[in-house]
Amino acid sequence: MVNENLVKDVVKEPYKYGFVTDIETEKISKGLNEDIIRLISTKKEEPEYLLNFRLNAFKKWQQMKEPNWAELGYEEINYQDIIYYSAPKQKEKISSLDEVDPKLLETFDKLGIPLTEQKKLTNVAVDAVFDSVSIATTFREELAEHGVIFCSISEAVKNHSDLIEKYLGSVVPATDNYFAALNSAVFSDGSFVYIPKGVACPMDLSSYFRINSGDSGQFERTLIIAEESSSVSYLEGCTAPMFDTNTLHAAVVELIALDDASIKYSTVQNWYAGNEEGVGGIFNFVTKRGKCLGNRSKISWSQVETGSAITWKYPSCLLLGEESIGEFYSVALTNNLQQADTGTKMIHIGPKTKSTIVSKGISAGHSKNSYRGLVKMGTKAIGAKNYSQCDSMLIGDQASANTFPYITSQQQNSEIEHEASTCRISEDQLFYLQSRGIEFEEAVSMMVSGFCRDVFNQLPMEFAAEADKLLALKLEGSVG
């Protein structure tokens, strides 16, 4: 028998991003009502249309019911007990990074995301978001030379209002679902990316989200627009301190790709997952959707989901343009009492559209890991193709792995192929590796990363290495 305890030990690495930054913050009072929404909007000096967008979403949200179909078990969220705006106190207008509170810079330093001129990462532009606001965005001038706009969404509202008005809510309507409506009503900050026609973004863009306060929710909103024949690779990272209460994270991400444009969106999600007894952790209820509006456009999602107490997330593609391509590559690892219900929707509307889904779920401990996905061929999707592969790896006999693929076709000249399998780390494979001198822990993590290889291959280089390490850390002690 594979030594169960040994594998359990392999997964016990403490959460190393669990610290809290002691900083004076400006918070508004708890609760949610029209006044709060007006207050957020005023604080952000928003134009009328945006306030109306928020108020409209709030109205709809009040009429909506919290979804429960994913069979996720959690205590009811008290939406009046959440702070909807929390920002570190700093000078009104910051003209350079030197004016950012050093404590904040130090925080991001500790997270491995140095922001200052001397230390900043050389090949990635970073937008750092702390609780409700964007702290700093690096490489802005360099990007501007290429016509690329990369800034916080609050700034974009001020400086690129036409784009915001045109595209905000065009992929994820305010009333799309319960959490998207909530986000539309109260979103505080997030990133905005605009790649002009014909430009291949010269470097990877990245947002780093940090939840610091325990009683505020995080509701960021990201909007990426890739004009004709442009391309961009965008990375997203997330961490949060360890609190024994649950924090709500309800983000909305919208991607728009026009003719021949391509967007690659990668996430490594490592929100605090709660402790071994399942106390605390982030509720990660996120709506991510891309619209392949243009012909031959391409949107590719890749995600490594390792954190959060509960994840509820289906990065999706609406494939409208002829020959447009949607991709989804996912690794979701759950341990202890984590629950993840994740997958994608590939909606084939235009002809000759193609989509690929590769999902790898790893469940350890008492966790619950579900793949839920929809592939739909509409009546006009002539010549469309989909291929899906969903594999689950079970570690120990207390974890569960579920696969729920929804497949529907209304176009005879289209093809859908779905495959799913379940496996565990086999004793024979482990023994083979060990008999060649490879240590138990290393053998396990080799097997797990081998299992995830198809997905890791899709991640940008730095991310792939990080994801591999992260998985190994998370898994320490869980293999049985």
Add this chain to the structure above:
Amino acid sequence: MEIIERIKTNKLFSNPTEIQKLCLKKLQSNPLPNLKSELWRLSNKSKFSNFLDFSLNGNSTNFEFPYQNNSKNIIRLIIGENSPTNINNEDYSINELNNEELIAYIKKNLSSFDQNENWSELLNLCLSFEQNILGLRIQGTKIPPLEILSHASNDYINAKTLILIVEKNCNLDLLQINLGTENSSLSHSTYLCLEENSFVNHGMVAYGEKKSNLLNSLNVIQQQNSEYNLGTLHFKFNYARFEIRIKQSSGNARTNIKGMQITKNDEQIATYTKIEFNGPNGFLDQINKSLADDKSHAIFEGSIIVPKIAQKTDASQLSRNLLLSNHAQIDTKPQLEIIADDVKCKHGATISQLNEEELFYMRSRGLTLAEASKLQLGSFFKEIISFIPVPKGRWDLLNKLLKQD
């Protein structure tokens, strides 16, 4: 929906049986399934109410089944018509369950029924008159093939129920034929218990005529070391819904299922299967094929449930679908729900059309497109049909499928 009104107001029968009373109680406050739930969301609402829109009929009208029984090598029983003679001989015996046994058996099942999930069974038991419930206990080997027939009568909704207890070490070939007639609804439920070491080849064939509707449920319990082979075929129904629930009560059993449904015109046929492994070393090999043409809609949803106790389960489920028209629709959802870690489970689903390369090859050898398509369809059907235990030539299923328009 007269029937539903009568269930609600408890006016279904002047003199309900004990079973009917129990089922009525479960349905009365909530007589319809939740049409928004996973199990029912794809059901065509107007066709579903069409199914219920008939008056209840308990008496059998004269109905001539095809392929008269002219062979002594087949035992033919018609539910609601001929009461079975008890057969006892050296090799085997077939005996009718007495009333107490019947009630006890149904009650045992009823206790675990859920209003939404088992709505089809509950409705069936509500509507089944005593003479339309056939219960049999079967023992022995060398049993001649058993053919059990049911049909609906024009302009009525009929309910028929079959309960079959296949005793230890028994070896049985069973063919069930459910026929719809013009403008009719048939509610049919089968309960099958395979005791230890038993072996059953089961065929379930159902086809209708113009505007026939069918709600067909099949409940199977497999005890250990039993082997159950099921071949099913559903076609030519305005609305048909086939629900299969199989439980390997303590694992260590083998289940093979090959099912097929064909929809044309504006028909809707759906198959739901739920296979539960309640012990270790279970085996399942399942394939379901659908073919949808014209404006029809074919649905398959299958779930495989492997709890912690079911270590070393080996289960595979495949859904293969052909979409032959641009106005037709196919939905499929094979699901895995697994807690045990030492298992081998996989599923797959494809939706496609006839293979163009193969068609082209045949046409380049001089076959017409129609001939070539027919050949391909024939091979698509054949795997399923050859799995249905039908004495050679009888019922002529393949021709029926290929000829139907």
Add this chain to the structure above:
Amino acid sequence: MTESNPILEVNNLFASTDDLPILKGVSITVYPGEIHAIMGRNGCGKSTLSKIIAGHPSYNITEGEINFSGKNVNSLEPEERAQSGIFLGFQYPIEIPGVSNLEFLRVSTNARRKFLKKEELDTFDFEDLVKEKLELVKMDSAFLSRSVNQGFSGGEKKRNEILQMALLEPKIAILDETDSGLDIDALRIVASGIKKIANNKTGIILITHYQRLLDEIKPDYVHVMSDGQIIKTGGSDLALELEKNGYEWTDNFVKEK
């Protein structure tokens, strides 16, 4: 006189799996430079013996001991045994999807080198080394980029095993039916690979039931196993005798006992 100390000493070994006894008192001693062959029918316990020496977790040693280089290794983990120089060539090398062969070879080679207090090799140096060793088994470097054993033919898997042996430079190599499933050309390649790796400091145990491997690699000792015991030991002519007379007498031997 290190030369005279045995590399491997198996003393009166009893072992079982799921309470089913498989080995019933096996003893075998291998000195440096020696080649031993263990022959016997399927199910006689030969493969089990090899797995137990390599530390397979499915088997329990109930009595007796395995000494390697003078130290008892009964309770060592499989990787510790491998690092210290015990090598098992598997009869059915398992496929490990997703794990790159090159990466696997590098990690295991370095684990062994670390034990030997040799410098660990980086990717480039390792590639040079592995290419040199590939020659030994006449393998194409394209094998390196594939997943471990995945989609390999039977012969390719066996050659991959010998490649690993070449890289790990074990002190003792137990080759479990390395000849099975090989055509005569592949057999020669594998045999010549083994001969090149073996030297006067290594010990080799060949597990087989055919003479043809032993035609290529002449053993110093031949042991015949039946029902979990070694029932006869002799020189290389014993193998020829077996080839001629078959194994039937071994069954009787046990019965008589």
